[in-house]
Each structure stands twice: as structure tokens, then as C-alpha cells.
Amino acid sequence: MAPTLRIDLSSDTSTKPSEGMRKAMYDAEVGDEQKHEDKTTTTLCERVATLLGKEAAVFLPSGIMSNVVALLTHCAPGDDIICSSDAHIIGSEGGGVAIFGGISITPIDTVLGIYSADELKARLRPSRSRSPHSRLAHIEQTTNKGGGAIWSVDQINDVAKVAKDAGLSVHTDGARLMNAVVASGVSAKEFVASCDSAWTDLSKGLGAPVGSVLTGSKDFIDEAWTWKHRLGGAMRQSGVIAAAGLYALEHNIERLAEDHANAQVLAERIADIPGVKLDPPNVETNLVFFDVSETELSAPEIASRLLEKGIRMGAINERRMRAVTHLDVSKSDVIAASDAIQEILKNHKA
């Protein structure tokens, strides 16, 4: 029999709605979202539009749908998106923009998932009939495979300037935007001020069971609604889940600092295990990646032995692992998890 999962560090998507959140969902005022009659959803959209400093917002079932809807709204078939080669839209969204939009992607190899204005400039396609049309610069805040690194406002503004000068739009995938806000003290508004569109996830560190909110100009959001419909993301009594999002915004933003502190504890303890190296070496938010290639076990082997102890972490490939802190893991959980890795490696040697 599989052991009971005690500590789940595989993703910040593994949070369960709290009692208070479930009560808010139960009590939600609802209507038909497609007719803009769901008051709770409207309130959530207004709240996020204000938070991100944009004119309008639309509620979508997932972060992936926010990316796809935004990118299809910005781009036409034959257009090209420029982003980090580690971006979620390249490796983890089923090629949605290529399939639904006939859009290509030009990747930039990056260390932390962050590219510079010069790197963007170097990837712009010449304007000629044989080239795809460079149309959009894509930013991930924080970077997932880049280890939760934070794009600074200057880095974003520099990239946006090059993009705008060349006629490109800028989009921020804000799956963990609020982690960047809490870790840096910079407001969400400042982070996305030079971006044409940006979204925040509600179902990661913020702890809602589902949902993301995409923001932009009123015209952009009107057009995004068409793609939301086409992709089957238009809902009915969505207030039940929007209420969880509102609860998350009210109760779970500031507490992300605890996740960052726990990630630091985890990172320090993991870095002390012989043969294990943090990768990247600096942990800025709630994602802890580490390299186990100098131990005698592969990443999948360590992950499966952890699972036998009721602890889940991700094996990204043979040598790299990922642990993510979130509101359902405590300081004592991350201490137990790092002790478990140490014990697994020590016992294997013995």
C-alpha cells in the first residue's frame, strides 16, 4: 500500500482550500458569468485590475488559459513570441499557442529565466516576407524553471522599451507575481506597468483551488473574451470559485513571506547535504531547485524514496529536483523533508 502523503513539496498548486475559503465559496453570490451577471466574479476582476493597475480583467479557469488567451489575443498566425527557453509556455502548455494560434516562439537561453533588452533586440526578426513577425516579448514573474527568480522593474522596463520601439507587445505570465511582490516589496502595479497584459494565478501560493485573472486595456479584455469563449473558458455561476479567489487576495498575499522563509530554511539545509548543490544557488522566493548529480542516486530515485516516506518533491530530470513551499507546509515539514533526503543518501552509501 502506498504510504500516506504527509508533506507535499512538489508544487504550490497542491494547496487545499481552507475552511474560511470554503465558507466564502458556499456563501458566494452567483449569476451567469457569460452574461456578466456573476457579481462575485465581477468584483474579483475589478479587484485584480486595480491591483495590477490595468483598465479591465477577465476571470479564467487556469493560468495556462490566461497565457493562451492573452497570446492569441495579441498575435495572429505567422506571428512570433520571444521568451526564455525555460518558459512555461514552451515546455508545459502542450504547444497551445502553436496549435490554436499558428504562432511560433523564439527562445532565448537564459540562466535564471531572465533575458536582457540586448538579448531581446538580437532576436527581433527582420521585416521581410520569409520571416515570422516578431510580435510579443513574454516575461515570467517569477521564473519557474529559473528557480523563482524575480525580474526587477528595471529589467522589465528595459525589455519593454526595446519591444515597444520595435512594435511588439509585452505580456507577463504572473503565475507567481504575488511571490515577487511580497519578496521584493515592489507593487504588482509597478512590476507590470510597462506590460500590455499580465495575469496572476489564484491557485498557486494564494491557495485557491482554481482560477487566474488576466488584465489589460478594456479593448484587449473585450477581445480576450472572444478567445475565452472559443476555448470553452466562459463559465456560468463562476462566483463559487471567484469567491475563493477573493478570499485568497484578502488573506493569503502577505503570508507568502512565510513560504519564502521556509524556502530559505529548506535551501540552507539542502545545501549542507554532501553532494547536493542548490541550482540556482540563490533562492529568492518559494522555489528551491537542487542538483544531485554528485550523489549516488538520481533525482527520480531520490524522489521515489522520499515518496516511500510520505514526502513528495519533483524530479525535473535525472539530476535536478524541485521543492516548492506553500501554505500547506510548515517550517517543521521542510526540516523533516531535508532530514529525509540526508538520511536516504546516507543509508544508500552505507
Ligand SMILES: Cc1ncc(COP(=O)(O)O)c(C=O)c1O
Ligand atoms: C510560470 C507558470 N506559468 C503558468 C503556469 C500554469 O498555471 P495553471 O497551473 O494555473 O494553469 C504555471 C504552473 O505551474 C507556471 O509555473
